[in-house]
Amino acid sequence: MKTRAITGFFFILVLIGAVLLGPYAFVSLFSLLAICCVYEFYRMVHTENIQPLLFWGVGVAAFGLVLVGSILLGLLPYSMLPFSIVAVLLLYIAALFRKTVHPIQDVAYSLFGLIYAAIPFIFFMSLGFVEDTYNAYIPLGFLIILWTNDTGAYLAGRSMGRHKLFERISPNKTWEGFVGGVILAVIAGFILSHYFGFLPLWSWVCMSLIVGIFGTLGDLVESMLKRNVGVKDSGNLLPGHGGLLDRFDGLLIAAPLVYLFLKNML
Incomplete structure (x- = not known):
């Protein structure tokens, strides 16, 4: 538990620091984390019969x-974006060899x-530029809400958890924990709307619900x-926490949806 707490504290400190240090630190760190998550995913699913093209x-x-x-940083024009699709198509050709x-x-x-592991981070990084110029407090608010939701779910689940959410997938998760996490996330949204007033209250509440x-x-x-690939943790990079995917699993679905919500609202 002590190792888990120390690792979690410094990991959160690094993430917050990267967000607040400016766009270059933010994009650099989360791009690196995304690359590591992709590597971790390939290592996790690799078996005798499943051999992703890791390199x-x-x-x-x-x-x-x-x-x-x-x-995002304004160093290249958006017209360069299709080249990423060309790079993806090279995977098909590489498989021939x-x-x-x-x-x-x-x-x-x-x-x-x-x-699964890279595109959601692109959406998360885009949260910092959803208003075209870099705003650190949108991705920071997202992370605070995400961590608050995890904390609320853990506390409510431990104290009141009775009814299983998806027992065949995760036996420890309960409906009480789920509701407790969402409620605490919404409370965090209310507080953030007071300090980060550039978004209206209802936007923070909707973001918290998402x-x-x-x-x-x-x-x-x-x-x-x-469970499908038969592993307990996605990796062992973070002592006491498992792998990076274990820490960012909530971001992988929520970040694209929050970005689409804010992009259509602003």
């Missing part, structure tokens, strides 16, 4: 994230790794993935 997949993820990050039993299955897992509901579903989806 090519991580390379495509790195290329796409650097490209999108450069566009590998002598594996199920090449199409390998390509499918490689593509799923990009969709994060609370879909952050929990993201957690369950990752649990389903780990």
Whole structure:
């Protein structure tokens, strides 16, 4: 528990620091985290019958994230974005040169790794630029709500949890924990609206509901993935916490939806 607390404290400190230090630190750190998540995904699903194109997949993820990050920072025009699609198509060609039993299955897992572990981080980074100029307090608010939801779910689940949410996927999650997490996330949204007044109250509340509901579903989806491949943690990079995907599972579904909500609202 002590190791978990120390790791969690410093990890949160690094994330908050990167967000507040400015657009270059923000984009650089979260691009690196996304690349590591893609690598972690490929390592997690790798078996004798499933062999994702690790080198090519991580390379495509790195290329796409650097490209999108450069566009967000204003270093490259949006017209460069289609080149990321060309890079993805190279995965098909790379599979031709590998002598594996199920090449199409390998390509499918490689593509799923990009969709699951890289693209959501692009949406999260885009939250910082949803108003065109960099605003650190939108991604920071997202992270605070996400962490608050996790805390509320844990506390409510431990103290009042009786009814299982998806027992076959995650035996420890309960409806009481789910509701408690969403309620605490909404309370966090109310508080953030007071300090970060550039968004109206109702926007923060809607954002909190999206994060609370879909952050929990993201957690369950990752649990389903780990159960499917027979692992307890996605990795061991963070002592006491498992892997990066274990820490960002809620972000993977919630971030794209929050971005779409804010982009259409602003």
